[in-house]
Amino acid sequence: MSIKKAGVLGATGSVGQRFILLLTQHPEFEIHALGASPRSAGKPYSQATAWRQTELLPESVGNIVVQECKPEAFADCDIVFSGLDAKYAGDIEQAFVEAGLAVVSNAKNYRREPTVPLVVPIINPEHIDVVANRVNAAKAKGEKRPGFIICISNCSTAGLVAPLKPLVDAFGPIxxxxxxxxxxxxxxxxxxxxxxxxxxxxxxxxxxxxxxxLEWETKKILGGVNAEGTEFTPIPDSDMKVSAQCNRVPVIDGHTECISFRFAKRPPPSVEQVKKALAEYECDAKKLGCHSAPKQTIHVLEQQDRPQPRLDRDRDNGYGVSVGRVREDPVLDFKMVVLSHNTIIGAAGAGILIGEILNAKGLI
Ligand SMILES: NC(=O)C1=CN([C@@H]2O[C@H](COP(=O)(O)OP(=O)(O)OC[C@H]3O[C@@H](n4cnc5c(N)ncnc54)[C@H](OP(=O)(O)O)[C@@H]3O)[C@@H](O)[C@H]2O)C=CC1
Ligand SMILES: N[C@@H](CC(=O)OP(=O)(O)O)C(=O)O
Structure with missing residues (x-):
């Protein structure tokens, strides 16, 4: 497989730095261009960014001159990963798509567009097929590949849907x-x-x-696609009630979520059946042989005081999700604690894994 040239927009930010770390260690991608605000443009990356990762800034990246986020500077990129501030992502990403580039974005701007896939790559990579259909239709007409955008979900939504998908597959709707x-x-x-x-x-x-x-994105990710394979059909509000409460806590990386849920079908499965379905779930990215796919998608932890962010966020290099304290809930059916790495499977890592899937499917 040939090495793909990658661009990073918002390269100096929290998500951008994580993209840099993951790309410099990656066998399929090489960093080709970095972009950030006009404040950073023209400076070597090492001066433009305040590096805050526990791993050192890779030497090969420090001297790359940061560009303004204009498509011309990224024209040779096979794929562009965006960690742009959402205030600016809308116009910039649109210009990149119009210039024919393949964009994988962390920003919220296009997540709710009916034709844009909202992808947690360990959960719903099949939603990428809506883009594949457009690309293949253009190819069939002898046209060049159109630009497209794939959105990564909100980071908490990624952790939330991770245990739900295997359970919906096994036991029906929640x-x-x-x-x-x-x-x-x-x-x-x-x-x-x-x-x-x-x-x-x-x-x-x-x-x-x-x-x-959380309340909206969950329904698109767990939802379907119309018969033509062109638009997404989120689960209607009447079929699934979702209620979220969000708190910021003094943890550096790793979002924890305490969740409770009820299945539509009665009677519900047992606790043991729920744990088994979670532990046996194998994501499609692993079946496709993607480099970053977690070996174990959902880690079911039996210790009564796990998962914990500092101890469990790096399972499967941050691409795996940990679930613990799986038990019956006296109000709904079950409750559990979920932990996911917010800047890896919740952001940059998800982008990289989507890039690997696009590469495996010949879309970049
Ligand atoms: N952090 C996380 O866990 C997650 C973040 N996201 C989303 O990802 C995106 C990035 O988030 P995060 O890394 O946390 O944000 P940061 O604030 O850390 O980084 C923002 C980036 O946007 C760049 N930027 C700011 N203004 C402009 C401009 N006018 N033109 C071009 N680039 C600009 C900044 O460049 P400069 O340094 O030059 O100002 C910086 O590179 C956001 O949309 C966020 O909502 C999504 C999921 C999880
Ligand atoms: N809001 C998330 C991160 C984020 O930026 O999400 P979004 O891309 O959905 O705005 C957090 O604060 O942890």
Whole structure:
């Protein structure tokens, strides 16, 4: 397989830095161009960014000059990963798609578009087929591959849908779901990010827009596609009630979520059947042989005090999701605690895995 040239937009931010780390260690991609705001453009990456990862900034990247986010500077890229601030992502990503580029975005701007896949690659990679259909239709007409965008979900939504999908596959629809999140500070990004004064010795019980995203995105990701294979059909609100409460906690990486849910079919499965379905779930990305696919998609932990962010967020290099305390719920059917790495499977890692799937399917 030939090495694909990758661009990163928003390369200096929290998600952008994670993209850099994952790309420099990747066998299928090489970094070709980096973009950020006009404040950073023209500077070597090492000066443009305030590097905040525990791994050192890869030497090969420090001297790359950061570009303005204009399609011309990225024209040779096979794929462009975006970690842009959502305030600017809309116009910039649209210009990249119109220029014929393949964009995989972390920003929220296009997630709700009916024709845009919203993908958690360990859960619903088949939604990428809507783009594949468009690409193949253009090819059949002898046209060049059109530009396209694939959106990565909100980071908490990624952790939430991870255990739900195997359970829906095994036991049918879920009709009621509650989630209380404990979200890491890396999720708030760097500009300006969360101040120490706000988060140390504290919990902040509000993250702007987050609850609505969990409640809406879950229904698109677990939903279907129309008969023509052109548009997504989210689960209707009347078929699935979702209620989320989101909190920021003093953890650097790793979002924890306490969830409860009920199956539509009665009687529900047993706790043991639920755990077995989770443990046996194998994601399609692994079946496709993708480099970053987790060996174990869902880690079912039996210790009574797990999962914990510091101990469990790096399972399967941050691409695996941990589930613990699976038990019956006296109000709904079951409750459990879910932990996912917010900047890996919830953001940049998801982007990389989507890139691997696109590569495996010949779409880039
Ligand atoms: N952090 C996370 O866990 C997750 C984040 N996301 C989403 O990913 C995106 C990035 O988030 P995050 O990395 O946390 O944010 P940061 O604030 O850390 O980074 C934002 C990036 O956008 C760039 N930028 C700012 N203004 C402009 C501009 N005018 N033109 C071009 N680039 C600009 C910044 O460049 P500069 O340094 O030059 O200002 C920086 O590279 C957001 O849309 C966010 O909602 C999604 C899921 C999870
Ligand atoms: N809001 C998330 C991260 C994020 O930026 O999500 P989104 O891309 O959905 O805005 C958090 O604070 O942890």
């Amino acid at each position: 009709d009621a779901l509650t989630a209380t999140t404990l979200q890491a500070i890396s999720g708030a990004g760097f500009s300006p990010g969360v101040s120490g004064m706000d988060i140390l010795d504290n919990i902040v019980p509000f993250i702007s827009g987050e609850e609505d995203k």
